[in-house]
Amino acid sequence: MKAAPFQYVRVESVQEAAVLLAERDARLLAGGQSLMPALALREQTTGKLVDITGLRELRGVEIDEQQVVVGAAEPLRTLELSGSFAAAVPLLAQAIRTVAAMAIRSRCTLGGSIAWADPTSQLPATLLACDADVITSQRTVTLEQLYATSGSPLAPDEVILQVRIPTHAQARFGLRHVRRTHITWPVAGAAALVDHRGVRLGLYGAGPRPVLITASTAQDALAQLPSRLDPPSDERAGSRYRRRVLPVLARRALEQTEGDGDTTGDIERTNR
Amino acid sequence: MKMVTLTVDGQTETIVVEDRTTLVDGLRDHIGCTSVNVGCEQGICGACTVLLDEVPVRSCLMLAVQAEGRQVTTVAGLRTLDPERGPILQESFREAHGLQCGFCTPGMLLTARSLLCQTAEPDDDTIRDALHGNLCRCTGYEQIIESVQLAAERLADGAGAHRHGD
Numbered sequence A: 001m002k003a004a005p006f007q008y009v010r011v012e013s014v015q016e017a018a019v020l021l022a023e024r025d026a027r028l029l030a031g032g033q034s035l036m037p038a039l040a041l042r043e044q045t046t047g048k049l050v051d052i053t054g055l056r057e058l059r060g061v062e063i064d065e066q067q068v069v070v071g072a073a074e075p076l077r078t079l080e081l082s083g084s085f086a087a088a089v090p091l092l093a094q095a096i097r098t099v100a101a102m103a104i105r106s107r108c109t110l111g112g113s114i115a116w117a118d119p120t121s122q123l124p125a126t127l128l129a130c131d132a133d134v135i136t137s138q139r140t141v142t143l144e145q146l147y148a149t150s151g152s153p154l155a156p157d158e159v160i161l162q163v164r165i166p167t168h169a170q171a172r173f174g175l176r177h178v179r180r181t182h183i184t185w186p187v188a189g190a191a192a193l194v195d196h197r198g199v200r201l202g203l204y205g206a207g208p209r210p211v212l213i214t215a216s217t218a219q220d221a222l223a224q225l226p227s228r229l230d231p232p233s234d235e236r237a238g239s240r241y242r243r244r245v246l247p248v249l250a251r252r253a254l255e256q257t258e259g260d261g262d263t264t265g266d267i268e269r270t271n272r
Numbered sequence B: 001m002k003m004v005t006l007t008v009d010g011q012t013e014t015i016v017v018e019d020r021t022t023l024v025d026g027l028r029d030h031i032g033c034t035s036v037n038v039g040c041e042q043g044i045c046g047a048c049t050v051l052l053d054e055v056p057v058r059s060c061l062m063l064a065v066q067a068e069g070r071q072v073t074t075v076a077g078l079r080t081l082d083p084e085r086g087p088i089l090q091e092s093f094r095e096a097h098g099l100q101c102g103f104c105t106p107g108m109l110l111t112a113r114s115l116l117c118q119t120a121e122p123d124d125d126t127i128r129d130a131l132h133g134n135l136c137r138c139t140g141y142e143q144i145i146e147s148v149q150l151a152a153e154r155l156a157d158g159a160g161a162h163r164h165g166d
Helices: A014-021 A035-040 A076-080 A083-088 A090-097 A110-116 A122-129 A218-228 A239-258 B023-031 B075-081 B085-095 B105-118 B124-131 B142-156
Strands: A007-010 A026-029 A048-051 A061-063 A067-071 A133-136 A140-142 A160-166 A172-178 A188-195 A198-204 A211-215 B002-008 B011-017 B049-052 B055-058 B071-073
Touching: A014 A026, A014 A048, A061 A083, A076 A090, A083 A090, A090 A122, A090 A172, A090 A188, A110 A122, A110 A160, A122 A172, A122 A188, A122 A198, A122 A211, A172 A239, A188 A218, A188 A239, A198 A218, A198 A239, A211 A218, A218 A239, B002 B023, B011 B023, B023 B049, B049 B105, B055 B105, B071 B075, B075 B085, B075 B105, B085 B105, B085 B142, B105 B124, B105 B142, B124 B142
Parallel strands: A007 A048, A026 A048, B002 B071
Antiparallel strands: A061 A067, A067 A160, A133 A140, A133 A160, A172 A188, A188 A198, A198 A211, B002 B011, B049 B055, B049 B071
16 A cells, blocks of 8 residues: 655754654654554554654764664664674664564664654663663653653654663673564563663563563562563454563573573574 | 656666655656565565665665665666676576565565675575565475575685586
8 A cells, every 4th residue: 555645854954853843743754664664554644754864963873881872863784783783782782683674674773663662662672671861852861761651752843863772791681572473573572681780671562661670680570570561462462462471581581691691592482 | 746866777767756655666667667576565575675775675665755866776787786696696596496476586686685795605594584574475485595595605616607507
């Protein structure tokens, strides 16, 4: 199906984008790998698409010993192909490699993924586990704060500029999910990061928002888990299935952090 | 309406399209590149894969106007873009029966070319991981995997010196 007619504007600056986005019925276009299908299926419509992908200020990756700063419109492909990115934030790098397909990761962006905020996507939940900060045209917030409100996480004229992720090169990590196909979002999953400060567990497919559980030990995290679940029912799975599978995935992701160093094996063994 | 100038398989093209026209519709309906197939129009099937500045993209998930000033390669331009890998990939797909109806083949070839640029000698899992975004309803995929393996072997053997058949 074809998208309903809209006007397309390629902006020259974030300020210009913000002005246009303040108008009624305008949408920001980042990588477009979720928005374009939604428009084509006419699940969503827009009067105006504001394309920020050409803005240099929203590109680039800076890595130092403390943090990784990623331009909000930098394609995932850049991150995937960077050895220093994988060394600095290995859990996030692994999650990125599981997103859809090569020809989608070449356009998909971290900023777009955060703004789209699909609760079943592996990226927002993994970024929560990684304690990422989001720098927008209006504020700097933790991703946890950004997702604390219901409804749209961003103001209509707010543009994500950068995503800042503390490095976790020394931490142990695990990632497990189930999915029906690689192209659509997973059914449910868990991203675990464990270091001397404790456990951070990001869950997807677990509620209307990605869920973050912090605890001092893996047992504490798993004990908290059932009370934190409010999983959705959709065409990929029912709420009951997600409620049953999430504790298993979380346990396996946490076991992965402890043990055999098998961090590169199948993420979803049950699915192969 | 927007006027867009882009390079397609080495040729400069200027087209006038609606703002909402996707790149695949621009390529097929305005430029006549019918090697780019339209499958699902929602990013699932990979039949519309093209290279944008040598990077594989879904041409149904971007707008024609976003290709302004960019270099697009379809499967028709693959041999010219990459005289080393292009012909060997195409011949390997034919010899290892990597296609039946051929609808997915342009996307498969362009994606496989990107894989072989990144990883010269990919193992089975790496090939599957690279190609899982391209659906094929005929082959059951095994022959496609074998085709890519064959191409990789031939490239490693010295740019097709051991070509057989023909």
